[in-house]
Amino acid sequence: MINSERLWDRLMQLSTIGTCEAGGITRLSFTPEERAAKDLIAGFMKEAGLTVREDEVGNLIGRKEGKNSEAPIVLIGSHIDSVPSGGNFDGPLGVLAGVEVLQTMNEQGVETEHPIEVLAFTDEEGTRFGFGMIGSRGIAGLLQPDELTPQDKDGISIAEAMKQSGLDPEKIKGAARTPGSVKAYVELHIEQGKVLESRGLSVGVVSGVAGPLWLKFVLEGEAGHAGATPMNMRRDPLTAAAEVMLCIEREAARKPVSVGTVGKMQVFPGGVNIIPGRVEFTLDLRDVDKAILDEVEQSIMREAEAICARRNVRLTVELLQRIPPVICSDNIQAAIREACAAEGLETMTLPSGAGHDCMQLVDLCPVGMIFARSRDGISHNPAEFTSKEDCANGAQILYRTALSLANQR
Ligand SMILES: [Zn+2]
Numbered sequence: 001m002i003n004s005e006r007l008w009d010r011l012m013q014l015s016t017i018g019t020c021e022a023g024g025i026t027r028l029s030f031t032p033e034e035r036a037a038k039d040l041i042a043g044f045m046k047e048a049g050l051t052v053r054e055d056e057v058g059n060l061i062g063r064k065e066g067k068n069s070e071a072p073i074v075l076i077g078s079h080i081d082s083v084p085s086g087g088n089f090d091g092p093l094g095v096l097a098g099v100e101v102l103q104t105m106n107e108q109g110v111e112t113e114h115p116i117e118v119l120a121f122t123d124e125e126g127t128r129f130g131f132g133m134i135g136s137r138g139i140a141g142l143l144q145p146d147e148l149t150p151q152d153k154d155g156i157s158i159a160e161a162m163k164q165s166g167l168d169p170e171k172i173k174g175a176a177r178t179p180g181s182v183k184a185y186v187e188l189h190i191e192q193g194k195v196l197e198s199r200g201l202s203v204g205v206v207s208g209v210a211g212p213l214w215l216k217f218v219l220e221g222e223a224g225h226a227g228a229t230p231m232n233m234r235r236d237p238l239t240a241a242a243e244v245m246l247c248i249e250r251e252a253a254r255k256p257v258s259v260g261t262v263g264k265m266q267v268f269p270g271g272v273n274i275i276p277g278r279v280e281f282t283l284d285l286r287d288v289d290k291a292i293l294d295e296v297e298q299s300i301m302r303e304a305e306a307i308c309a310r311r312n313v314r315l316t317v318e319l320l321q322r323i324p325p326v327i328c329s330d331n332i333q334a335a336i337r338e339a340c341a342a343e344g345l346e347t348m349t350l351p352s353g354a355g356h357d358c359m360q361l362v363d364l365c366p367v368g369m370i371f372a373r374s375r376d377g378i379s380h381n382p383a384e385f386t387s388k389e390d391c392a393n394g395a396q397i398l399y400r401t402a403l404s405l406a407n408q409r
Pocket of ligand 1: 090
């Protein structure tokens with residue numbers, strides 16, 4: 001059984017690093033706050049009896065040796081960087097629960113066939129440079145030295161920030177794990193949504209991580225006088241856009257997991273008495289299943305074209321970003337379910353709408369995630385909260401899952 005008091009106490013200690021005036025935590029990558037957080041956690045890792053090191057991209061790693069030190073490693077962990085005025089649990093729960101899991105094993109003399117490493121990944125959030133998941137990209141071998149050019153608001157690039165932290169950007173390839181050297185990656189994370197809470201469940205099994213597809217729709221009609229143009233002589237791109245948005249809502253709602261959001265719109269020229277000539281809006285479309293995502297995208301596109309043709313409005317669609325969704329490994333999902341059954345915890349399977357480090361690791365090893373209940377679904381906010389009991393349950397499920405994977409042939 002993991003030590004829930006110790007886990008909670010460490011979460012509270014970590015939450016004192018990076019507190020900001022606006023409330024909550026601001027702990028950006030390669031800053032003194034992040035350094036202090038890593039130093040604190042490195043201390044916990046040593047107390048846990050782990051071998052501690054930092055790799056070439058700044059990932060903090062604590063290792064518990066396996067009976068076979070050459071066997072592929074089971075990785076557990078999360079991140080400790082935050083968004084501005086973020087919460088205490090998004091990231092830290094997975095890292096500190098990982099340390100707790102390995103400390104419990106060491107205290108109870110539990111040995112595993114495979115080594116287990118707990119990681120605090122560098123820069124998951126992408127807040128400082130607009131380029132996230134730096135640590136997991138590094139481990140997956142997906143990070144190139146010439147990609148370290150994005151700058152923060154003060155004009156400092158990732159490469160410069162790395163140098164200031166004592167890292168050599170030319171050596172980042174050294175962080176890459178070789179194919180076959182990693183057995184699995186499992187992360188405990190807060191849900192950041194309301195699904196578990198609405199079902200009265202403490203923990204959930206993640207089925208996959210939705211990949212965001214971002215599109216920009218541009219609709220062009222004919223601007224005109226609102227008083228002098230009869231209704232049947234208009235080519236109004238805004239009413240066409242309204243129809244397209246309703247179609248997006250309808251098509252996404254037809255699938256159990258798909259979500260579609262129009263979050264940004266501009267109307268040109270934008271006057272009370274002017275029929276718009278041009279409308280631009282964005283679409284964020286997500287699903288954990290690529291085939292379903294493609295199907296929803298295609299039906300939206302078909303309908304949008306039909307709507308615009310009928311209304312004599314010109315439609316162009318620009319691709320802003322397409323990140324493929326990730327399916328969590330069946331084997332890891334089964335291990336998490338068995339862990340829940342062994343603890344007598346009722347659970348459910350749910351997708352993650354938010355992105356996580358496992359998206360970068362999916363070609364390196366099988367990945368899986370455990371969700372812990374978030375209060376009111378609030379995250380990226382000082383009010384973010386997961387109860388002591390839910391943190392402990394999540395950590396206990398992580399313990400059993402990691403133990404089972406690390407002994408699996
Ligand atoms: Zn997170």
